[in-house]
Amino acid sequence: YQLPKFTREEVLEMDRKYNVHSWSAQNALKNIIPVEKSEGIYFWDYNGKRYADMCSQLVNMNLGHGNQQIIDAIKQQAEDLCFIAPGQAVGIRAALAKKIIEHAPEGMTRVFFTNGGADSNENAIKMARQASGKQKVLSMYRSYHGATITAGNVSGDSRRFAAEIGGSAPGVVHFFGPFPYREEIEFESEEALTEFYLKMLRKQIIAEGHNNIAAIILETVIGANGVILPPKGYLAGIRALCDEYDIFMICDEVMAGFGRTGTWFAVDNWNVSPDMITFAKGVNSGYVQLGGVIMNEKVASHFDDNALQCGLTYQGHPLACASAYASIEYFEQNNVLDNVQKVGKVLGECLEELAKKHACVGEVRYIGLFSAIDLVKNKETKEPIAEYAIDTTGNQKKVVAKCKELGFYTYGRDNCIQICPPLIITEEELREQMKVLDEVLTWADNEFCK
Ligand code: PLP
Incomplete structure (x- = not known):
């Protein structure tokens, strides 16, 4: 038996026609990623674009993709x-x-x-x-x-x-x-x-x-x-x-x-x-x-x-x-817990640096490889970029979209975004992605903290 293979267009068309997705108005789902393959901390779409999975999907893929x-x-x-x-x-x-x-x-x-x-x-x-x-x-x-x-x-x-x-x-x-x-x-x-x-x-x-x-x-x-x-x-x-x-x-x-x-x-x-x-x-x-x-x-x-x-x-x-x-x-x-502690320490340091550098970062919170950035319009007043539970601006979604555009995949809620990579991430991989995040936050400073 051999499972069928699908083209990008077939995937998107069938998905649109037959699948119902969670937590979304179906007509609002314009930028779904058709995922072709995944390995380690990465996954790829059908156009060959690589995404670093910086939220382990729904903070569940602790050992990442394709663990043999x-x-x-x-x-x-x-x-x-x-x-x-x-x-x-x-x-x-x-x-x-x-x-x-x-x-x-x-x-x-x-x-x-x-x-x-x-x-x-x-x-x-x-x-x-x-x-x-x-x-x-x-x-x-x-x-x-x-x-x-x-x-x-x-x-x-x-x-x-x-x-x-x-x-x-x-x-x-x-x-x-x-x-x-x-x-x-x-x-x-x-x-x-x-x-x-x-x-x-x-x-x-x-x-x-x-x-x-x-x-x-x-x-x-x-x-x-x-x-x-x-x-x-x-x-x-x-x-x-x-x-x-x-x-x-x-x-x-x-x-x-x-x-x-x-x-x-x-x-x-x-x-x-x-x-x-x-x-x-x-x-x-x-x-x-x-x-x-x-x-x-x-x-x-x-x-x-x-x-x-x-x-x-x-x-x-x-x-x-x-x-x-x-x-x-x-x-x-494979001493995965040791890796979490070692790379988690680097994650904490990188997040603290980002917090110092960027006007839009109100607070960074982290333990191990579990972290979030609390995004604000103003560090003094702590005014969030999106109001808890009653947001109508979609500001956090804009940040997530910017991340995605640059191949940094994550999600957020209200005014926070998650940084929770697979626990097998190396220090080099993490540092590379934190540079991407730095770029996103520079964009967010200009967008929200004028
Ligand atoms: N509890 C916590 C803390 C969660 O984060 C989640 C899912 O995100 C759940 C429960 C629900 O788990 P599931 O989606 O597998 O039902």
Whole structure:
């Protein structure tokens, strides 16, 4: 059997006619890239134009494009066993769970596999509700947890509005978390900021009735909404509040997990062990869709004698598990985490230089190879180039388009753009792309900061 080959024109014509694309008005999709091939940190269109993938697609291709080890694993698994229902035991699924647990924070013991990020969060919330018998879930504004109804509702950015049509999902309560660059008042120290937000959260827990709250869900590092890092002590403070009020702590590491921040899991940077970690994306760079919930014994043991009311036909798909197993072995064998720390340091230095040089850079935020640039019209006032959640200027899209024109592929939200290259990027490759970014920011200075 041989798959057909298509010309550029055939791809575009069929795509326009038969595909519906996410998060877009279809008629606005004028500049879709017909992608012909990809390798490492690059992909090419049908005209041979090369793009450096500086956001790892949707911050999911942690090992980049065309990783032969992952491809081999998928082929081998396909020859052995493509699919078997989740009720059966499969070697590769069991071995993958064991491997994930070996790298997970202390205290985490078992894995429930899903197909992706949103359903990981859906299932983690369902488990917390089943195991606690409580309904409410507290989640943070500015976070993103997925596009399905509950994951969409617990999300804290404007993408949740469509999930709220017909009424919000029951029991979802939002709270504001810290965002040091854009606080309404000035705090004398990072510790004071943390203390304020933890005090406010405690008040909210009490006001909502702590006996009604099943879980607090948060992104360990807020990703798509501009790489916002938790201030010192914040995650440990949430852990303590959860312990005090018997609430499950769920850390969404769909974007931040599997090496993105330079450690296996982002919580490792702050030595916190939540009750559940949800993952997807970087677990296998999306070669086959996979996600999951890692849990501690407090959660897992509840389901030893109580039926877990969760299930998906394709969860823990053998092809996906094989690709994830090979991916994790690749991390181990090639010291990928060391590369993230080494090249991540260079990324931080380059970003700080850009922040000094360019009028349009309000702040750069980074950890490992996870970073964003907060673009402003004025450094003093911090006025963003595009208003959070209610922008009508399309200014950020203009920056992204300029990047794309110069072969630097990324995306953004509101006034921020992401710089999150594959974790295998070399220092030379990074420096080359940062020069391109420098050029884009010079253009943006003239465009927005007159
Ligand atoms: N959680 C986080 C932190 C994410 O960044 C995303 C996707 O960007 C999701 C959940 C949803 O994952 P998926 O698109 O695989 O459903």
